[in-house]
Amino acid sequence: MNALPLTIDGETGVPLTEQIVSQIEAMIRSRRVLAGAKLPSIRQLAAEQRISRFPVIEAYDRLASRGLIQPKHGSGFFVANRVDDRDGESGNCDPRLAEEESNQVLQQFNYPGETLKLSSGFIPESWRDVDGLTQAIRQASRSDVSSVIDYAIPHGDATLRQQITLRLNALGIAADLPNVMITNGASQALDLIVRTMLKPGDTVFVEDPGYYNLFGLLKLQGVRLVGVPRLASGPDIDVAEALLKQHKPKLFFVNTVFQNPTATNIAPQVAFKLLQLATLHGFSIVEDDIYADFQSVPTQRLASLDQLDRVIYVGGLSKTLSSSLRIGYLAANRQLVKDLVDVKVLTSLGGTRFAESVAASLLERGTYRKYLERLRKRVRDSLSSAVQLLEGYGWQVFDEPSGGSLVWARVPGIDDSAVLVDEAAKFGVTLAPGSYYRPNGEACAWVRINSAYAGDRRAARFFEHMAEKRDAA
Known part of the structure; x- marks a missing residue:
């Protein structure tokens, strides 16, 4: 296939392997790269990105272990066969559909320490x-x-x-x-x-x-x-x-x-x-x-x-x-x-x-009961800061939440949040595209942000990056 549109930056502090994995995974999950597509060879990708072959080897190994790509002896690496279209009106219970749907949940558990799960539904362990x-x-x-x-x-x-x-x-x-x-x-x-x-x-x-x-x-x-x-x-x-x-x-x-x-x-x-x-x-x-x-x-x-x-x-x-x-x-x-x-x-x-x-x-x-009193205060403070942060970077919040840890937000001018998924991956941030939250997987401009993680430096770099792209446009 043609070169993958990856952005690898050795100065971000995110390991090169994780940058490759998160960006390719985001492309596959958002269907920017379809089932059956051939990936660049290890040598080709390393040359294109001007990096050693070792992080590419490790990245492909991780993607294969997650079931996202398949190595074929003598032919190279291919995107695994997946259900690319959803049939929400048919009442079909094809087991491949179950795999597609379950993958959306499994993303919350894959390599939890390596990327910032900004769309996570969980509060931090420390809370x-x-x-x-x-x-x-x-x-x-x-x-x-x-x-x-x-x-x-x-x-x-x-x-x-x-x-x-x-x-x-x-x-x-x-x-x-x-x-x-x-x-x-x-x-x-x-x-x-x-x-x-x-x-x-x-x-x-x-x-x-x-x-x-x-x-x-x-x-x-x-x-x-x-x-x-x-x-x-x-x-x-x-x-x-x-x-x-x-x-x-x-x-x-x-x-x-x-x-x-x-x-x-x-x-x-x-x-x-x-x-x-x-x-x-x-x-x-x-x-x-x-x-x-x-x-x-x-x-x-x-x-x-x-x-x-x-x-x-x-x-x-x-x-x-x-x-x-x-x-x-x-x-x-x-x-x-x-x-x-x-x-x-x-x-x-x-x-x-x-x-x-x-x-x-x-x-x-x-x-x-006593724990909830402490947790609610912590969540309120986090939520207020997250909304202020997002709006400061030009994001639109669906409706200012009165509680909980979630924020539903979008970047004006971007109609498909799959774009945000790809951009976030460059900074070691994992986002779930808004299409995941729609009954039949329709494209969606919005993404779910967990306010507990919005203050992380990786999230801040991503928000700043999106603001710069908007201003440049």
């Missing part, structure tokens, strides 16, 4: 209450030895469920123990809902932009996705109403607070109208409230208005407490919870009793 966690782990190991070796009951630890009901009650959701089940993260809660309530060919409404892992899960099950634009006030009700004349969705998946990725909250009038539409057209709403604990003063939830009639409420502790413990939960009417527990038993038997015991201890002793 977590590691001391509180380790203390609770030691306590659970001593006081509840059975939790180290036994299965959790399918509904989940009773003490933890009781703590969850108290948290739901504080949001105005009148839930009792039979309304609540513990899941292996919020992802399992969504998976159980999809398995139980949907079949291949069913239609659901999702937010556009929205949660890409949910999109992949739905496509894997052969479910048809219809995107409803997400506005600053929530789903576009006028568009939803128009789409309901053409489609009969079984479910509508909605983020209420600090929506991923726009960081916006549903306005009360939108929530009321959405519930009216659900009653009129006979669909249920899955309220994904995974960012609830970042909010200091609770706002209106759909489940509090509906009281678990047509709303299924999903939450979790992974975003704040620990991603490793994998504690999620859902609240719904009693019969549905019973049905979901039956599916959980068949697919995973139960949860992790030890993790549930640790989480219950942290909530019951007040350790988690």
